[in-house]
Amino acid sequence: MAHAVVVLAAGLGTRMKSKLPKVLHPLLGKPLVGYCIDTAFASGADRVVVVVGHGAEQVRQTFEGYPNLSFVVQEQQLGTAHALAQARPILKDFQGPIVVTQGDTPLTRKETLVGLVNALHEQAAGMAMLTMKLDDPTGYGRILRDESGNILANVEHKDATPEQRAIKEINPGVYCFDGSLWEKLKQVDNHNAAGEYYLPDLIRIYHEAGQKVASMESKDTGELLGVNSRAQLAEVERVLLQRLRDHWMTQGVRMIQPETIYLEPTVELAPDVTLWPGVILRGQTRLGDGVEVGAYAVLRDTTVEAGGIIRSHTVCEEAYVSTGADAGPFARLRPKAYLEEGAHVGNFVELKNAHLGKKAKAGHLAYLGDAEVGEESNIGAGVITANYDGQRKHKTTIGKRVFVGSNSVLIAPVTLADGSFVAGGSGINQDVPEDALAIARERQRNIEGYMKRKRDEGK
Structure with a gap:
């Protein structure tokens, strides 16, 4: 009835x-x-x-x-x-x-x-x-x-x-x-x-x-168990967490120090996922077969396809990581960050509304916002896409097999065509043609004996 x-x-x-x-x-x-x-x-x-x-x-x-x-x-x-x-x-x-x-x-x-x-x-x-x-x-x-x-x-x-x-x-x-x-x-x-x-x-x-x-x-x-205090709320949460951990471990998920893992009922995990201590999985996060998530990584509403790797201390929000791609340690993938197959994001790299093509790399210390990066392109350390002019966001488009040297600023809107090369330390505010070398920096000038004269003046 x-x-x-x-x-x-x-x-x-x-x-x-x-x-x-x-x-x-x-x-x-x-x-x-x-x-x-x-x-x-x-x-x-x-x-x-x-x-x-x-x-x-x-x-x-x-x-x-x-x-x-x-x-x-x-x-x-x-x-x-x-x-x-x-x-x-x-x-x-x-x-x-x-x-x-x-x-x-x-x-x-x-x-x-x-x-x-x-x-x-x-x-x-x-x-x-x-x-x-x-x-x-x-x-x-x-x-x-x-x-x-x-x-x-x-x-x-x-x-x-x-x-x-x-x-x-x-x-x-x-x-x-x-x-x-x-x-x-x-x-x-x-x-x-x-x-x-x-x-x-x-x-x-x-x-x-x-x-x-x-x-x-x-x-x-x-x-x-009723909840009338913060302590009772924590106790109920402990029970619910243990139920979830037990469930996923019976489904083939490996949890190293499971008592340290936080995950929500909306999370989906495939067999052979490995979660290292301190991992936090929230919202509509989905991890495919064999995904490994390093210690103290935080993922919210993020999809990582089979074989993807999220290294320790990485934070992902509304991101997508394809098969064989990896991020971290200490990376941040903000909303609409998208890594295609084999793409690599290293330590202290931040992505927001950015798409990295197959085998594209941003190894360390870079910010890519409102950007499209083609396959096999390499983004050097310290590279920044200057995507915001104070009023509007602008897009940076980087083609295939592009090399962007360290400490360069790409001032959007700008396009780097396939095979182009940006010399380190450049401030790029014009499109770069296919296979061209772009250099945008002050020419170096050495003044002989300058420091010796300064020291002599101080005596």
Whole structure:
């Protein structure tokens, strides 16, 4: 049976000490609540409703465009039952089961949500809930059962007696309800220590209505890890990172000191990729067969084809590196940097909107911006394409098998034709014809005895 999911994400998150709404804090490049939304849809939900509070408009804008996703606002923080009630206008005509999850538990698995829906159906229950046993249940609501093992109630930690606090089975706050939910929510009161409307009160209300309350125990205590502080965010991120590392290593990726590797769920890695310590892979980065990424390299939205090499301490952003090409160490490939097969970019070379042809080389200490470099051309140390005149960008076009000597400035717009040669130290502001030698520098003049006379004057 099709189901809907309500994600409760209206908490203020004051312990995060941040202006950013808690549910938007990034977790491996994706907002925290985004994991909960994706899990809800992955479970087969027809509709997903997110209950938000602080920063509601910012949250809504972040997920704009998601199909079958709605947002409602809990203006006052009056408890979890009050938060759920805000979703009624959207789901009051929905006929299937309604699953409720927490927006700060990004590790919850889709199998858990599916399991609760199945338990509700298979046990003909009005309500199903997840339970979990913890060695230290401090802070969680405790599950109270009768002698037959049926759930009788949930008691919040602050309302529990010493005997009840000794119970290890807790309520992590994940539920599934039948279609009578909205009527039963009206019966929840706030007669408790916090003066709030608690969702677990529905256990008693369903019992009194003669409907069964089913339960499903989660054996994975990590999946309900909540995020209420920076430290907890880091702990959840650690778990997610380990899952990703394990996944890619089972797919044939070699990670040297895997605990130092950072990568995001959007990254794609082929077999025999090698990642040295400290590598950071972000966004839509894709690495082909046998790619090697050196220590402390950072790649974002970058493609490296099979056999490409990114050496240590290189930074790549929206770049493309073809088969057999390499960059670094200490290179920077900025957006629209493109290395064709066998191209080489060495240490302290920066590329931006620059295309290097097959086997073209820029060995060290160069800046190539808004440039087209033909195959087998060689760019010397200290070469700069002066592409910006203070108002507009201009293009430098370098043909095939061109040699640009060290410490030259190519003042765009300018074209160096195939086979041309630029003498070192030249400032080039005119096109260079095919196979021509261009020299643009002050003629050297030696003044004999100059320094000896200066020393003599100082005596």
